[in-house]
Amino acid sequence: MYTPAKERYETMEYNRCGESGLMLPKVSLGLWHNFGDTSDYENMKQLCFTAFDNGITQFDLANNYGPAYGSAERNFGKILKEELMPYRDELIITTKAGYDMWEGPYGNWGSRKYLLASLDQSLKRMGLEYVDIFYHHRMDPETPLEETMGALATAVQQGKALYVGLSNYDGKTLSQAAAILKDLKCPFVINQNRYSIFDRTVEENGLKRTTGILKKGLITFSPLAQGQLTDRYLNGIPEDSRIRKDGRFLKESALTPERLDQIRRLNDLAVQRGEKLADMALGWLLNHEEVTGVLIGASKPQQILDNVKAIHCAPFTEEELRLIDEISK
Numbered sequence: 288m289y290t291p292a293k294e295r296y297e298t299m300e301y302n303r304c305g306e307s308g309l310m311l312p313k314v315s316l317g318l319w320h321n322f323g324d325t326s327d328y329e330n331m332k333q334l335c336f337t338a339f340d341n342g343i344t345q346f347d348l349a350n351n352y353g354p355a356y357g358s359a360e361r362n363f364g365k366i367l368k369e370e371l372m373p374y375r376d377e378l379i380i381t382t383k384a385g386y387d388m389w390e391g392p393y394g395n396w397g398s399r400k401y402l403l404a405s406l407d408q409s410l411k412r413m414g415l416e417y418v419d420i421f422y423h424h425r426m427d428p429e430t431p432l433e434e435t436m437g438a439l440a441t442a443v444q445q446g447k448a449l450y451v452g453l454s455n456y457d458g459k460t461l462s463q464a465a466a467i468l469k470d471l472k473c474p475f476v477i478n479q480n481r482y483s484i485f486d487r488t489v490e491e492n493g494l495k496r497t498t499g500i501l502k503k504g505l506i507t508f509s510p511l512a513q514g515q516l517t518d519r520y521l522n523g524i525p526e527d528s529r530i531r532k533d534g535r536f537l538k539e540s541a542l543t544p545e546r547l548d549q550i551r552r553l554n555d556l557a558v559q560r561g562e563k564l565a566d567m568a569l570g571w572l573l574n575h576e577e578v579t580g581v582l583i584g585a586s587k588p589q590q591i592l593d594n595v596k597a598i599h600c601a602p603f604t605e606e607e608l609r610l611i612d613e614i615s616k
């Protein structure tokens with residue numbers, strides 16, 4: 288059985304998640320890719336071990352991560368059972384429901400029926416009694432917010448989630464949801480949104496500002512724009528890259544000549560700073576006071592080792608921040 292590194296808490300840094308009691312690592316690992324049934328189980332284990340050995344305590348899942356849907360939770364559950372369960376109290380395990388999961392009218396969006404059934408299924412697949420954070424995965428324009436938030440509160444009351452979170456919400460809906468959750472005395476602590484040098488939506492839709500005002504946590508997903516903000520695509524498209532291996536969410540068409548020029552210019556800036564582009568991109572996010580942590584993906588353990596260096600990224604000068612904005616817009 289796996290024995291974690293003794294020095295696992297020596298280099299990672301932890302931020303308080305909003306005003307809550309929960310401390311989260313500055314870098315967390317997401318299992319959206321590379322944990323489905325089409326991926327190599329031994330590599331999944333090594334990704335988890337490398338993360339935990341380096342102080343990454345948070346592992347982020349969702350009901351439909353795979354492929355096939357549910358398989359990332361099942362594979363992670365196997366790793367937990369075989370290797371990591373003795374460390375359960377050192378782990379933050381999160382899951383979500385909100386996107387299509389099963390057929391029919393009860394396997395998608397934000398109804399109470401869907402959320403609570405989905406959480407039960409997630410717990411079963413992972414072999415857990417509770418998750419640390421249960422998220423509503425996306426806003427549902429049709430279901431009353433009171434119903435969705437009520438379902439999150441019930442998950443906590445049932446002891447199946449310790450905290451709840453919202454993902455892909457905008458500032459206005461976050462404010463409304465937070466007020467309902469406060470009335471329900473539900474421990475809502477975190478937002479999970481896409482945010483990177485290349486994707487500034489949260490700066491434009493009020494999410495980042497509202498998160499700060501409400502003093503909630505913000506964990507940023509796809510902080511490397513799925514690999515674009517790394518040296519992955521500087522010299523063509525490698526055969527083992529996400530674009531070639533999967534191609535559903537990051538397509539070759541994203542790498543326009545303009546985008547490749549942006550990547551090269553950002554890479555030049557990172558080199559001038561004595562860093563890798565990935566570390567500069569993660570460091571740029573961690574430099575925002577609203578950001579609790581970055582949620583990375585990785586296909587190889589070495590990427591995790593490279594990315595945790597971001598927590599020691601050099602401070603940014605005003606001129607560097609201006610240049611990053613100029614290049615990326």
Ligand SMILES: NC(=O)c1ccc[n+]([C@@H]2O[C@H](COP(=O)([O-])OP(=O)(O)OC[C@H]3O[C@@H](n4cnc5c(N)ncnc54)[C@H](OP(=O)(O)O)[C@@H]3O)[C@@H](O)[C@H]2O)c1
Nearest residue numbers: 317318319508509510511512513514517528529583584586
């Ligand atoms: N809430 C939501 O709606 C939502 C949506 C999306 C994601 N998420 C969460 O966020 C997590 C991270 O998302 P993401 O995987 O898109 O994040 P990301 O960190 O932007 O991209 C990860 C990918 O970038 C490449 N990479 C990472 N580090 C690298 C390095 N140092 N050098 C070169 N390439 C590197 C790898 O791709 P290669 O395969 O090319 O090596 C890796 O799989 C997900 O696992 C999930 O937990 C949540």
